[in-house]
Amino acid sequence: MNTANPRDFKAATDTRVLEAINPSSEYFDIPEHEPLRLDGNQLLGPVRVAYQTYGTLNAAKSNAILICHALTGDQYVASPHPLTKKPGWWEVMVGPGKPIDTNRFFIICTNILGGCMGSTGPASINPKTGKHWGLDFPVFTIGDMVKAQVRLIDHLGIDQLFAVVGGSMGGMQVLEWAARYKDRVFAAVPIATAAWHSSQNIAFHEVGRQAVMADPEWAGGRYLELGKVPRNGLAVARMAAHITYLSEEALHRKFGRNLQEISAKSFSFNADFQVESYLRYQGSTFVDRFDANSYLFITRAMDYFDLAAEYGDVLANAFKGTKTRFCVVSFTSDWLYPTRESREIVHALNAVAANVSFVEIESDKGHDAFLLDEPELFATVRGFLNAAAERRGLKR
């Protein structure tokens, strides 16, 4: 592992913890007397929902698009991340004149329940103890993330979202919105996602969780109290996950068997190959911006996701009676959420005669394609949203 200067490292941790408790973004506090009833049956409140908005809500409040982020995403979809200072995670997609056009639509993106960028999560302070929640935070689900979003949308006075859009775990939230809150979603765009988490995906998540928990610095989840960080464990988890976000082709094109800036093998355990140092870097930078316990809880929520199971094992039942217009998107080289899992969603929608278009995009970039410069994805989302906006009677 890269070892940063301990002083810088402490500072990075402090800023990160501060951001978890007191976000740079806007936020809405769900009051204690109106707690969330979680799927695990606990009551949770107060709950902070940190969020960002872009563009302007029209007078009819009919042009709002909720963007749902993926596992390690956040509310900074189209503006710089306060910790890393990097551009928003989906600036290729969201902005003035972009496929999700902030000149036309009002964009809302919340940090999910359980996240670590200001929404209530395991790094937040448990008001009952005055300490970080840690593992005492209740295990939550994708459905619970959406419940928190619903409260924010209520608070903003929006009856119906024009669209809910998201990739990967964001797509799971899109499906949950479309299933549970049918009248409140005019259009839904689930990208590179699935209606249930496969056993291979559960297996990869379990490896990541065990890597975190194996790190003595994790300290049974009480590392924040103790001023520790399970740096190595979380980095290993991220490295393993990162491989699954790429395709073999993408890795091969990017790195092949290229050596680092050395002319021959070092015959050592140095990062001889570029792919090794790339992965080490991915692991190390991730730790500077993400909370290890959040990682445990959110992967758990994804593993638990099974929309069909919630509807008597018949996915179509989840969408019965829907009037929402759907645009389902998958990528050919995505092996985390392969096209066949998108097709299952489409088949279920077809079974209830829903309005659905489906696009499988040819790409060799793997699951990550949904975040990258993919002109066919942009054209698909732009075209679908514009046609839906026409239907909704939104002005150009």
Place this chain on the structure above:
Amino acid sequence: MNTANPRDFKAATDTRVLEAINPSSEYFDIPEHEPLRLDGNQLLGPVRVAYQTYGTLNAAKSNAILICHALTGDQYVASPHPLTKKPGWWEVMVGPGKPIDTNRFFIICTNILGGCMGSTGPASINPKTGKHWGLDFPVFTIGDMVKAQVRLIDHLGIDQLFAVVGGSMGGMQVLEWAARYKDRVFAAVPIATAAWHSSQNIAFHEVGRQAVMADPEWAGGRYLELGKVPRNGLAVARMAAHITYLSEEALHRKFGRNLQEISAKSFSFNADFQVESYLRYQGSTFVDRFDANSYLFITRAMDYFDLAAEYGDVLANAFKGTKTRFCVVSFTSDWLYPTRESREIVHALNAVAANVSFVEIESDKGHDAFLLDEPELFATVRGFLNAAAERRGLKR
């Protein structure tokens, strides 16, 4: 991680270390004055080669088959493992009347150089220091493993092996034998393997190595001296690797989203899903039989493997002038060494007009298929070896 009784655990470690130094199997010691010249250019000697044999060598010494084991294999191909007491790792394939028939052939299987079942490796004692080698052991290659095997074959007085057979990393050794020692290999059977290790495979190995090295019990590789074991790190490495040995279909068929013996989700970090407890078990039992430093070194050797690079980046050059008969086998659902990588070997062999047959076997069991009950694999190996034996003039 499962935590074993510390007393049992210590005993398990001791037996394991004893086995690394003083194997239950036969062994041959390459003398100090005839050291191996490793690819990293060090001289290594003395070197112990631990091995097992099955069947009888004929008078002409023309019926010997060398079986090469994979990453975590050993010499106990068709007899019980001295630590786990489990049957040999390829008893479905090797034995009286089996596809590799010990009634007809003389089978040799060595523990590879760098292994931990009695051949010289990082768990062995460095004669210069009197301590376990640990990270001071020289980084070795697939070619170096084969050099040690060549010495044993010389010692046994065998001029030409009737066949060299192996799957996965064993297949890499088969290719190395066929390229470097053409006259000494009558027939070669590389199964579920590749002539070079892909960047995705390097990436997965790097995750495993970082998991081991992140474990404080690894102690810079000096854990044996210190009486420690990097249990958690090695278990995580094994878990990640294990996923790559299976196909998504196999995982789905085996586990689906089935819960453990509980009726509903626990809303905790317990192993709710069967696939989670299966992986944890795989990780935990592996630690009882394998040395963490061996794991580091052997994965490194695999990453370094690139047979084409050794022959001016033209794989065909590796086989120029070969008279060996080849049988190349791949499995449809193997994503670690996909069929296209076997095809590259076949193309190279075709380019030098070698005698080669190629079979892609339909299986949904992933890379692991080569170790499992796969009738088409058995028929292929049996048929190929019998035909080659005919050619070689071996009596039935």
